[in-house]
Amino acid sequence: MDKVYKKIEIVGVSSKSFEDAVTSAIEKASKTLHGLAWFEVVEQHGRISEDKIAEFQAVVKVAFKLDH
Amino acid sequence: MDKVYKKIEIVGVSSKSFEDAVTSAIEKASKTLHGLAWFEVVEQHGRISEDKIAEFQAVVKVAFKLDH
Amino acid sequence: MDKVYKKIEIVGVSSKSFEDAVTSAIEKASKTLHGLAWFEVVEQHGRISEDKIAEFQAVVKVAFKLDH
Amino acid sequence: MDKVYKKIEIVGVSSKSFEDAVTSAIEKASKTLHGLAWFEVVEQHGRISEDKIAEFQAVVKVAFKLDH
Amino acid sequence: MDKVYKKIEIVGVSSKSFEDAVTSAIEKASKTLHGLAWFEVVEQHGRISEDKIAEFQAVVKVAFKLDH
Amino acid sequence: MDKVYKKIEIVGVSSKSFEDAVTSAIEKASKTLHGLAWFEVVEQHGRISEDKIAEFQAVVKVAFKLDH
Amino acid sequence: MDKVYKKIEIVGVSSKSFEDAVTSAIEKASKTLHGLAWFEVVEQHGRISEDKIAEFQAVVKVAFKLDH
Amino acid sequence: MDKVYKKIEIVGVSSKSFEDAVTSAIEKASKTLHGLAWFEVVEQHGRISEDKIAEFQAVVKVAFKLDH
Amino acid sequence: MDKVYKKIEIVGVSSKSFEDAVTSAIEKASKTLHGLAWFEVVEQHGRISEDKIAEFQAVVKVAFKLDH
Amino acid sequence: MDKVYKKIEIVGVSSKSFEDAVTSAIEKASKTLHGLAWFEVVEQHGRISEDKIAEFQAVVKVAFKLDH
Amino acid sequence: MDKVYKKIEIVGVSSKSFEDAVTSAIEKASKTLHGLAWFEVVEQHGRISEDKIAEFQAVVKVAFKLDH
Amino acid sequence: MDKVYKKIEIVGVSSKSFEDAVTSAIEKASKTLHGLAWFEVVEQHGRISEDKIAEFQAVVKVAFKLDH
Numbered sequence: 161m162d163k164v165y166k167k168i169e170i171v172g173v174s175s176k177s178f179e180d181a182v183t184s185a186i187e188k189a190s191k192t193l194h195g196l197a198w199f200e201v202v203e204q205h206g207r208i209s210e211d212k213i214a215e216f217q218a219v220v221k222v223a224f225k226l227d228h
Numbered sequence: 229m230d231k232v233y234k235k236i237e238i239v240g241v242s243s244k245s246f247e248d249a250v251t252s253a254i255e256k257a258s259k260t261l262h263g264l265a266w267f268e269v270v271e272q273h274g275r276i277s278e279d280k281i282a283e284f285q286a287v288v289k290v291a292f293k294l295d296h
Numbered sequence: 297m298d299k300v301y302k303k304i305e306i307v308g309v310s311s312k313s314f315e316d317a318v319t320s321a322i323e324k325a326s327k328t329l330h331g332l333a334w335f336e337v338v339e340q341h342g343r344i345s346e347d348k349i350a351e352f353q354a355v356v357k358v359a360f361k362l363d364h
Numbered sequence: 365m366d367k368v369y370k371k372i373e374i375v376g377v378s379s380k381s382f383e384d385a386v387t388s389a390i391e392k393a394s395k396t397l398h399g400l401a402w403f404e405v406v407e408q409h410g411r412i413s414e415d416k417i418a419e420f421q422a423v424v425k426v427a428f429k430l431d432h
Numbered sequence: 433m434d435k436v437y438k439k440i441e442i443v444g445v446s447s448k449s450f451e452d453a454v455t456s457a458i459e460k461a462s463k464t465l466h467g468l469a470w471f472e473v474v475e476q477h478g479r480i481s482e483d484k485i486a487e488f489q490a491v492v493k494v495a496f497k498l499d500h
Numbered sequence: 501m502d503k504v505y506k507k508i509e510i511v512g513v514s515s516k517s518f519e520d521a522v523t524s525a526i527e528k529a530s531k532t533l534h535g536l537a538w539f540e541v542v543e544q545h546g547r548i549s550e551d552k553i554a555e556f557q558a559v560v561k562v563a564f565k566l567d568h
Numbered sequence: 569m570d571k572v573y574k575k576i577e578i579v580g581v582s583s584k585s586f587e588d589a590v591t592s593a594i595e596k597a598s599k600t601l602h603g604l605a606w607f608e609v610v611e612q613h614g615r616i617s618e619d620k621i622a623e624f625q626a627v628v629k630v631a632f633k634l635d636h
Numbered sequence: 637m638d639k640v641y642k643k644i645e646i647v648g649v650s651s652k653s654f655e656d657a658v659t660s661a662i663e664k665a666s667k668t669l670h671g672l673a674w675f676e677v678v679e680q681h682g683r684i685s686e687d688k689i690a691e692f693q694a695v696v697k698v699a700f701k702l703d704h
Numbered sequence: 705m706d707k708v709y710k711k712i713e714i715v716g717v718s719s720k721s722f723e724d725a726v727t728s729a730i731e732k733a734s735k736t737l738h739g740l741a742w743f744e745v746v747e748q749h750g751r752i753s754e755d756k757i758a759e760f761q762a763v764v765k766v767a768f769k770l771d772h
Numbered sequence: 773m774d775k776v777y778k779k780i781e782i783v784g785v786s787s788k789s790f791e792d793a794v795t796s797a798i799e800k801a802s803k804t805l806h807g808l809a810w811f812e813v814v815e816q817h818g819r820i821s822e823d824k825i826a827e828f829q830a831v832v833k834v835a836f837k838l839d840h
Numbered sequence: 841m842d843k844v845y846k847k848i849e850i851v852g853v854s855s856k857s858f859e860d861a862v863t864s865a866i867e868k869a870s871k872t873l874h875g876l877a878w879f880e881v882v883e884q885h886g887r888i889s890e891d892k893i894a895e896f897q898a899v900v901k902v903a904f905k906l907d908h
Numbered sequence: 909m910d911k912v913y914k915k916i917e918i919v920g921v922s923s924k925s926f927e928d929a930v931t932s933a934i935e936k937a938s939k940t941l942h943g944l945a946w947f948e949v950v951e952q953h954g955r956i957s958e959d960k961i962a963e964f965q966a967v968v969k970v971a972f973k974l975d976h
Contacts (some may be wrong), residue, residue, distance in 0.1 A: 162249075164256040165286070166240040168425040169422040171427060177927055178949075181788055181824065188430055190823035195416075201816040204949040208970075211938035211948070213931065219371070224817070225237060226256055226798075230385075233375040234390040235423070240414055245519055247313055248505040251349065259348035267349070269340040276562075279530035281523065281539070290344075291375060298589075303627070307437040307495060315517055317434075319553065324436040326497055326551035328535075335553070337518075345576040355439070356541040357572040357580060360594055381451055382473075383653055387689065394687035403689070405680040411442040412494075414460035415472070417455065426684075442633060443573040449655055450677075453570075460572040460634055476677040480698075483661065483666035485675070491575070502793075503784040504750060507831070511709040521706075528708040529771055547813040559711070564785060566800055572763065585723055586745075587857055590894065598891035607893070609858075611885040612745040616766075619734035621743070630888075638861075641851040643899070647913040647971060650883040657910075664912040664974055695915070699851060702868055715777040715835060721859055722881075725774075732838055733777040734875065748881040752902075755870035757879070763779070793926055795961065813952040827970035834934070834956075842929075844936040845919040847967070886922060906936055 164196060167223045174216045178204050181218035195225035233265060235291045242284045246272050249286035263293035301333060303359045310352045314340050317354035331361035369401060371427045382408050385399045385422035399429035437469060439495045446488045450476050453490035467497035505537060505565045515557045518544050521558035535565035573605060575631045582624045586612050589626035603633035641673060643699045650692045654680050657694035672702035709741060711767045718760045722748050723763035739769035777809060778782035779835045786828045790816050807837035845877060847903045852897045858884050861898035875905035913945060915971045922964045925953050929966035943973035 167197055172185030182201060203219035239281035240253030250269060258264055308321030315362060326332055339355035386405060394400055407423035418426030441490060444457030462468055475491035512525030522541060530536055543559035580593030590609060598604055611627035642665030658677060666672055679695035716729030726745060734740055747763035784797030794813060802808055815831035852865030862881060870876055886888035910958030930949060938944055952969035 162243065162252050163241045164253055165241070167237040167239060169371040169425075170430075171371060173367045173369070175366065184366050185368055186820060186825060187823070196820040196823055198819050199817060205947060207944060208944040209945050211935070211944055213934060221237075226238075230379065231377045232389055232390050233377070235373040235375065254344060254349060255347070264344040264347055267341060268344050274538060275538050276526060276536040279527070279536055281526060289373075294374075298583065298592050299581045300593055301581070303577040304580060305439040305493075306498075307439060309435045309437070320434050321436055321439065322548060322553060323551070323577075332548040334547050335545060337502060362578075390684060391687070397661060400684040400687055402441040402683050403681060409471060411470050412458060415468055417458060421452070441575040442634075443575060445573070446569045447570065455570055456570050469588075477675060479643050480672040482661060483663070483672055485662060501795050503785045504797055505785070507781040508781060509710065509711040509765075510770075513707045513709070515706065524706050527707055527795065542837075561781075571754060594888060594893060595891070604888040604891055606887050607885060615742050616740040617728060619731070619740055621730060638854045638855065638864050640865055642851070643849040643851060645915040645969075647915060649911045649913070650911065661909050697849075697972055702850075708783065713833075714838075715779060717777070719773045728774050729776055749879060751878050752866060752876040753795040755867070755876055757866060798956060798961060802952070806945060808956040809961055810955050842932050843921040844933055845921070847917040847919060874963065903915075906918075 164226045165223045166226055167221045168193075169202070170220050170222055172218045172220060174218075175214065176216065178216045178218050181216045182220055185218060185220045186222060187223075189222045193222075193224045195227075196222060197225055198223050231236050232258045232294045233291045234294055235289045236251045236261075237264060237270070238288050238290055240286045240288060242286075243282065244284065246286050249284045250288055253286060253288040256291075257290045261290075263295075264290060265293055300362045301359045302362055303357045303363050304329075305338070305342075306356050306358055308354045308356060309351045310354075311335055311350065312352065316317060317358055320329045321354060325358045329358075329360045331364045332358060336360050351359075366429045369427045371432055372427045373395075373406070374424050374426055376421075376422045376424060380420065381416065382420045382422050385420045386424055389422060389424040390426060393426045393428075397428045399427075399431075400426060401426050401429055435437065436498045437495045439500055440465075441474070442492050442494055444490045444492060445456075445485055446490075447486065451492050453488045457490060458494060461494045461496075465496045465498075466472055468493040468494060470495050472479045475499045501552045503568065504566045507561045508533075508561050508565055510562055511544070512558045513562060514558075516556065518556045518558050521556045522560055525558060525560040526562060529562045529564075531563045533562075535567075536562060537565055538563050573631045574634055575578060576601075576627045577610070578628050578630055580625075580626045583622065584624065586624045586626050589600045589624045590628055593626060593628045594630060597630045597632075601630075601632045603635075604630060605633055606631050641699045642700045642702055643697045644669075645678070645699055646696050647697060648694045650694075651690065652692065654692045654694050655666075657692045658696055661694060661696040662698060665698045665700075669700045672701075673701055674699050688697060709767045710770055711765045712737075713746070714764050714766055716762045716764060717729060718762075719758065720760065721751055722746045722760045722762050729762060729764040730766060733766045733768075737768045738748075739771075741769055742767050752767045776838045777835045778831045778838055781814070782832050782834055784839075785825065786830075790827065790828045792829050793828045794807045794832055797830060797832045798834060801834045805834075805836045806837075808834060809837055810835050827828060827831075844906045845903045846906055847901045848873075849882070850900050850902055852898045852900060854898075855894065856896065858896045858898050861896045862900055865898060865900040866902060869902045869904075873902075875907075876892060877905055878903050898908045912947075912974045913971045914974055915969045916941075917950070918970055920966045920968060921966050922966075923962065924964065926964045926966050929964045930968055932972060933966060933968040937970045937972075941972045943975075944970060945973055946971050 172181035175181035242248035310316035378384035448454035512521035514520035584587035648657035650656035716725035718724035786792035852861035854860035920929035922928035
């Protein structure tokens with residue numbers, strides 16, 4: 161039977177790295193959603209404080225399967 | 229009175245055609261949402277298996293009216 | 297001698313399919329313009345009514361040759 | 365601790381102005397969501413009726429913090 | 433019966449505001465065209481003179497219904 | 501073991517429909533390549549002749565797995 | 569008094585160069601329109617025949633002032 | 637003699653409106669630069685605090701003439 | 705019978721001009737490919753050395769017909 | 773003498789990180805191509821399995837020099 | 841040791857050609873900046889006066905090396 | 909009081925990783941500018957030498973507050 165997915169847009173924020181921010185976004189999404197299937201990184205930016213990167217921010221689209 | 233809509237992003241998957249994938253996405257959205265008003269096709273891709281199109285995938289934004 | 301074309305943007309609307317909407321846009325353009333040469337589909341969206349697709353809307357650029 | 369935000373896409377509609385449409389979208393979002401943090405205007409369009417602007421429509425992404 | 437619209441691109445210029453520039457573009461279009469249906473703001477820029485905004489320029493696509 | 505894919509860009513041309521043009525592009529690709537995995541429709545345009553659509557042209561990216 | 573411009577999309581074709589194609593598009597536009605004010609090159613492509621560039625094609629938006 | 641301009645990217649922030657944010661960006665630029673000539677609005681976003689728009693942020697490219 | 709084309713991406717480099725870079729890309733492509741049909745200029749950049757343009761670089765998509 | 777490069781599009785897949793996926797794509801390309809010169813990351817996405825990132829996928833354009 | 845570049849956006853204006861406008865932008869940049877390394881043409885437009893191209897305007901990003 | 913920021917475009921180059929390239933760009937910017945506030949990664953590319961990544965290049969927009 162044909163499938164249907166929904167994509168939501170999540171912004172992960174990490175003090176360590178972009179990949180940590182992506183992981184953090186997906187981990188958060190997994191707490192309330194089932195059937196996470198793929199993700200797409202759509203933006204990478206961050207906050208600077210006292211000349212250092214204080215936050216890595218990754219805007220991530222996360223897709224999950226909708227139940228029938 | 230002024231109206232407000234919400235747009236969600238749905239990926240319909242069909243073994244038949246892109247239009248079937250779009251229809252499938254909207255049908256699924258209609259099961260849990262009221263007041264569907266319009267849709268926008270934002271991407272068209274698919275999966276190939278044994279040299280044939282196995283899945284038509286249509287990424288569709290669906291807008292629906294929020295109740296006051 | 298060198299040629300010049302003009303491109304106009306037409307929105308075809310059909311209750312049947314996107315291809316019907318494209319065809320409808322081109323047919324309409326052909327009633328007042330000569331020398332239609334090519335077309336480009338730039339957007340595909342539609343209207344939903346009572347949970348069904350009521351209109352397929354295809355935004356199409358149509359190019360035609362300008363006479364010298 | 366690291367934060368996570370979700371972005372949703374809302375279309376505010378106003379008979380007055382684009383800024384009123386943006387405000388209307390955010391006000392509506394605030395009724396069901398906590399922790400609204402920022403917004404991005406992604407499209408500005410509208411409906412014309414009898415040669416006058418009948419609706420200003422602002423497509424707005426609204427971001428809010430997800431609770432831990 | 434199926435409908436067809438044409439979209440034209442108009443640049444409204446105002447010394448007051450972007451919304452006045454948009455209104456001005458639509459008002460001008462309405463003088464020679466019937467059946468204006470919707471508009472889309474595609475660019476917002478302007479001219480500066482003596483350190484002040486001398487012109488607000490709004491590039492607007494205006495759609496109108498073609499008669500059958 | 502980690503996988504690597506290559507994406508190529510193919511333009512399918514059909515006198516019937518866009519979906520036939522997509523199918524035609526993939527069928528052609530499958531004659532010389534193994535492991536076709538997915539495709540993405542990136543443009544849809546066509547040629548008009550005597551006021552009718554003479555060619556549906558679908559620009560398609562086709563991805564296939566590279567052997568190790 | 570506030571001004572209004574219209575932008576049209578013209579494709580100039582030249583056997584010599586892109587700049588000749590742009591010039592050709594503007595020259596053609598000037599034959600039927602008054603008050604040409606500016607142009608924007610939006611695409612540059614061409615046709616190849618027997619391994620040589622047979623046509624330089626420049627897609628150009630041309631803006632002209634609408635009379636009051 | 638031929639002219640040369642430089643474009644810089646400024647983010648105006650206002651608690652009142654987007655147009656105030658644009659004006660504020662240009663006013664600031666005019667304090668250190670001569671010959672401001674035009675501007676382009678490239679992004680419109682803002683900060684929300686306690687369910688109200690606390691900041692309108694307009695990202696503006698400002699062009700000014702370089703002296704010979 | 706229906707046709708299929710392949711598009712490849714070539715970067716021509718010239719010390720003279722962008723058009724020479726485009727020509728150079730197409731000439732190179734023609735040495736190993738048959739049936740070149742059209743090209744699209746997708747980027748124009750270059751290298752500067754001692755304050756002079758040392759290289760004009762044109763990124764060009766070249767399409768050619770695949771044999772049946 | 774003037775140079776010509778070709779750009780191909782490769783999708784590297786890694787279970788570790790995006791940078792590993794990029795490296796993997798380039799390593800694979802280097803097995804059959806000489807004169808690799810530069811690369812561009814054009815998309816970053818991945819597959820999720822059981823709430824964890826199972827694959828980091830990096831779409832990479834790789835440019836290499838064509839021999840004369 | 842690792843390098844850092846800065847990119848600035850310059851608009852060259854020429855009455856002759858786009859390439860002259862690009863050259864003019866780079867020449868101007870070289871008067872106040874050291875270590876110019878590459879450039880990218882990002883827009884090509886112009887002004888029309890009395891049905892002739894009065895100005896070719898090339899928007900160019902110019903990159904130069906920052907000293908350590 | 910209302911704030912104004914300026915965004916500049918910096919290209920960090922690192923032999924180690926993209927994140928090192930981003931860090932390097934920001935560190936460099938901080939040497940001459942005060943009030944760095946946020947950054948946006950706009951492009952990721954690099955140079956290949958002898959089949960290995962020799963340089964990771966991150967194009968980064970860096971925003972800083974302008975003093976009143």
